[in-house]
Amino acid sequence: MTRSIRPDAVLVQAVIAGALSFAHLHDIAAAAGQDGWKAWAYPVSVDLLLVAAWRRLRILRAQGEPARAAWTWFTVALTASLGANVATAGLLDLNDVPDWLRILVAGWPALAFLGGTLLVHSPTGTDAEAVEPEPLPVVEPVTVPAEPAPAPDRDAVVPALPAPPPTDVPPALVDHARKLADAHRTATGTPIDAATLRDRLGLPGPMADQLAAHLA
Numbered sequence: 001m002t003r004s005i006r007p008d009a010v011l012v013q014a015v016i017a018g019a020l021s022f023a024h025l026h027d028i029a030a031a032a033g034q035d036g037w038k039a040w041a042y043p044v045s046v047d048l049l050l051v052a053a054w055r056r057l058r059i060l061r062a063q064g065e066p067a068r069a070a071w072t073w074f075t076v077a078l079t080a081s082l083g084a085n086v087a088t089a090g091l092l093d094l095n096d097v098p099d100w101l102r103i104l105v106a107g108w109p110a111l112a113f114l115g116g117t118l119l120v121h122s123p124t125g126t127d128a129e130a131v132e133p134e135p136l137p138v139v140e141p142v143t144v145p146a147e148p149a150p151a152p153d154r155d156a157v158v159p160a161l162p163a164p165p166p167t168d169v170p171p172a173l174v175d176h177a178r179k180l181a182d183a184h185r186t187a188t189g190t191p192i193d194a195a196t197l198r199d200r201l202g203l204p205g206p207m208a209d210q211l212a213a214h215l216a
Helices: 007-031 038-060 067-090 099-121 125-130 171-186 194-201 203-216
Strands: none
Touching: 007 038, 007 067, 007 099, 007 125, 038 067, 067 171, 099 125, 099 171, 171 203
């Protein structure tokens, strides 16, 4: 089946408008001293920057990110294209263009290169998500065998703890204990010990030890 080809009015209009804008930019560049192939390269540069900025603008708006930079370069390219179209409408003598226009045309390649580079290499949210951080290496814990504690030596001699220093004991109790100690020495011929003092006086063990320390 043969498919009929119907011209698209919007497409035809876009082609005509692009061709006219292309020709106007070429005329401005040629009038500003850019002859030969350079005059034809200027409209290509302006149109490419305009398309790149518009495409970047749509991507940023779809991702909900700020698009101020894309709007800026889109405005710059649109101004260059629109300015060339207006300038060729008889408002500018193409045989004697002003110096400021020559400066703008001569500086356009550097400006277009800067804008295109920033538009292409500026990261977006999708680019940031595509770069995943490398996983950190898993470090397995190193088990260090614990050495068993040495068994206590039963034959070892445990040093005796020093006797606690005597504390304040009532003098009357000390005198009474001394009398009992003298009587015990007379009766047995040996000094009285803390256990005997505890039993004779009915005192708790710590106090009996303190009395024995006083009598020693």
